Amino acid sequence: MTNKTGVTRLLEIAGEKRGLMIVSSLLSSLSAVCMLVPYASVYFILKELLEHAASPALADGAKMIRFGVIALIGLAVGLVTMYAGGMVSHIAAFRILYGLRVKLSEHIGKLPLGWLNGNSTGAVKKTLEQNVEKVETFIAHQLPDLVHVAATTVLMIAVMFTLNVWLALACILPIVVAFAVQIALVSGPKTTENLKLCHDSLERMNASAVQYVRGMPAVKVFGQTVQSFRQFYQDMIRYRDYGVKLTDQFQLGSLIFKVMLGSIAAFVLPVGVFILSRDPGSVAFASVLLFFLVMAPGISTPMFKIMFLAETIRDINEGVQRIDRILAEEHVPEPERPRLPTTYDVSFDHVSFSYGTEFTDTDALSDISFTARQGEVTALVGPSGAGKSTIANLVPRFWDVNRGAIRIGDVDIREIANPDLMNTVAFVFQESFLFYDTLYNNIAIGRPDAPPEEVYAAAKAAQCHTFIENLPEGFDTRIGEGGVHLSGGEEQRISVARAVLKNAPILVLDEATAFADPENEHEIQLALKALMKNKTVIIIAHRLSTIQDAEQILVMENGRIVERRRHEALISASGMYERMWRSYRHAAGWHMGKGEEDTKHEHAAQHNGG
Template sequence: MADVSIYEQKLQLKRKTGIPRLLEIAGTKSILLIFASLLAVVAVLAQITPFLTVFLLVQELIGNIGNLKAIDQSYVWSLAWFTLGGVAVSGIMLYAGGMLSHIAAFNILYEIRVALAGKLARLPMGFFTRNASGRVKKVLSEDVERIELFVAHHILDILQAAVLPVVSITALFVLDWRLGLGAVIPVPLALLAQYSMMNESGLALYKQWQEKLSSMNGTIVEYVRGMPVVKVFNQTVGAFKRFAADVYAYRDLTLHWIKVSSTPFGGFITLLSSSALFITPIAIFLIRAVPEDGYASLITTVFLFLFISMGIAVPMYKLMTLVPLLIQVSTGLASIDDILDEKEIADTQSKQSLQDAEIKFKDVVFAYEQKPVLNGVSFTVHPGTVTALVGPSGGGKTTIANLIGRFWDVKTGSVTIGGMDIRDMAIEQLNETVSTVFQDVFLFFDTIEENIRMGNAEASFADVQAAAKAAQIHEFIESLPDGYQTLIGEGGTYLSGGEQQRVSIARAILKDAPVVVLDEATAYADPENEARIQAALAEVLRNKTVVIIAHRLYTITDVDQILVINNGRIEESGTHGELLAESGLYKRMWDVHAAARNWNIDTEEKK
């Protein structure tokens, strides 16, 4: 079983939803959120103070309306100080609660991202082929950031918006249950009008909106990455059909959502603001039954009810605007849980000594989802030898190479290195044993030195330089203004394809793994870069067990073994000379390759 961090242990607890799930993820930090919530409740109670003091002040004024000099000045001042005290307490409590919620939010943000990064590192490559990078980016960036913002700011906002109406309505019922009933009647009516936005169909519509947004994000990333192709072929945004379709689908669903929501939301706002329509008739009815000396008290009470009922509407509005944020957070938590629930590659912590660096495939069967790719593949790569994989596109060459690095697990059969099934080998040990040089190089936004050091984090600067020299890239790096400290953009923005390849080869040299899997790096190189890359590869491959995916057949004429892969099977195997003598698929491929190399354009002057 994988070495799961304490952060992932918290996240993998099974399994609540919404706010309870958020508290579950928060773990010990949920105590901070509970304290912050209690402080927010105290702040809400303190916010009621101005309503109470205004009521008492108006009562004092109306009671002495014929003799204002009789007003108790000390009483008025005490009300003023009481109001200031309530405002101060509210501010202090909100500040303290905000600090606690921010601390909790930053810790939760850190823990979720660490856990997700660890999880992604242990997922098979199949996960990344099934999921667009835009979707994964949305979870790691947008969803996690939204949770952080929600915890830091909106949890307390929601709590205040929910508690303030409850406290206010309770106070109104204590003062006069009849007027309180008039103040409360609009609330359930408003919520009923809003129900169509929050019921099952409304939530389903919101989920569809989130899915459309995620899909659009993915196609935007793809569109930006493919911009050179779009420009070269003079394509417009409209011509990029998938991009345009996703944008239009998002627009149409958003407009539909607005249309569906506008009527119930308008009813919600109208009803919530109409408490005076219910309080006034009740007040008129009550005033007829009150003796004249009770008019002043009743008018003061009605004034307070109208004042507070308007105050109830504001937090209710705010609560309804915050509910969609709660839904977004719940959806984001579900997306995070979807990744955490993905089946990862089984790991073991024990490292065992290998007999040698021999690679052996035995009756390997593999399929992507339900699509068969390899069927009964068996071969051996002896220690210190080079085996080339050739064959038509889609035949299974890359899959074989990826299975050596355990990017996926085989369905049946086995892959062994040094006599050990790689499924029984610790992932860390397998990564130390196998080095892969990809055809499509990815360089991180970091210095050239750190990009090379990815091959061996413990390597000294001298080791990095030695690897760069062996990879034929040292002189180029030294020619840069900042040398090895030069920052390169995501994907190697500031390096040519050949320079990126040589940095990648320097990584492999620095790693010095006994097994090297090479997706031929010279496939798209110009002659000058090809010569340098071939010289660099000679350093990587020396005394290693090597598997090469070959694209240029003339580069593998001297290898120890060639496997011709076609339709998921090994159709032929042998040396270059042996395969040419068989006059099979390899011979036909070689003839086509030789003809292509000798092909040129003849020009003839027109007379």
């Protein structure tokens, strides 16, 4: 990892657009020079009037008009070059912004799923959006301002020292003090600590906000307010407190910065008056003093922008650390010599796996061995936390196993290139996720290069073509914000359509009918039946009625396989599966009504009354 930090590291991460940034800097420098021309023209006009103060009629009117025209031209050229420099800097900023977000997104896409489970959505979102957004602000706005200020300062200081050293020093003193205060604020350890705390609290607030929005139905049902969602409320208060603390810390420094830059003339005038008092008749020095008083605003005004630049650099330094923290995470290792399987049996060979960094006896999986054969259904059942979803997530290598091996055919999945492995396995998750896009695009994501007729065929196979056609805009109907909202069963069928379109040889179903009503469940079962033909199917099931015909049922408990057979054999074994089946049948037959004792008392009362 590089030792560079701050803006330098940010540009290195993003991939610098050197040509555009150089052009923008040159245009900003030219703009700075041109924007000083009106000040210089005013000085020469005033000098002409000062030299003829006793007889103003003798002043060269043509000369003053000429300087007036020069001032107008300088202002016009300065504004045009400023606009051109800003346009170029914005083009560079947006290209860098795009490159940085693509780089981060691609990197996150190659990280193990466990990394995403261990980091809040709000924290990742903040890094991808707010921290990365700072580069656009810096490149598009602050960088041209910085060049403009630097060019103005260098040119003016050179001219000032040429005219009078003491007046130049008086002009520079407040600038040095102002920038010393800014540097002290930016580089101080207290600032770094408070800024980190403020960013951390913002990440926690973003994460809590996501949870709050997801839990909004429960909040509304129980008539609660934001205060009832204690974590979100506390995170908001904490962020407010850190923000106020940070503002209080910068208040005095910002005030000193503004006062010093706005008071350059107050430093120049006493020195000028003192020197002039020693030679009151010196018209030449009076002209020089006039130059300093006129040009002081020309050097101080653009420097006010540095205050905002300092704030941006502080945020960039903190944001770069968080970006580097993501980029430092290691990808799932890719094989040096990738292999492709020729058959699609899935074999677990003495697999043990832990979600933590250390392997213990309480891990998610312990010594798991089985083979899910192509063309057959292998079902995973067991209580929550038994390890069913872990097995399903290890097949596409969302994590790497701690011990043992997982093979597709005769090839260890660690020897298969990640894109090839992803093309080999299709998922239908318990909780479907639809993008804020059209239904067509939500299905086509299963295979983006598929022709339209195959997308429509997949929708028909997934039993969702009919309800899509009945929507106002059919397949062009948008989901989510500004569009329609589908039921849980309809969303599941869209997920099945994706899997049908992908047509991968290995299919993993994570309780695909969990949230469906009876009618939707029937439709989904029909869709799944078509989807599972000739594939290696691993299904996680809580509704045991859906896996009675499975060729192999694995009963999980505490990360181990405790039973494995077909449905009938497991029932006859009178083990854990038989107890689960009995409980399932009892629950399936339950209905709301009077209890048994209430019924007996009612019958007795009727008999006595008769």
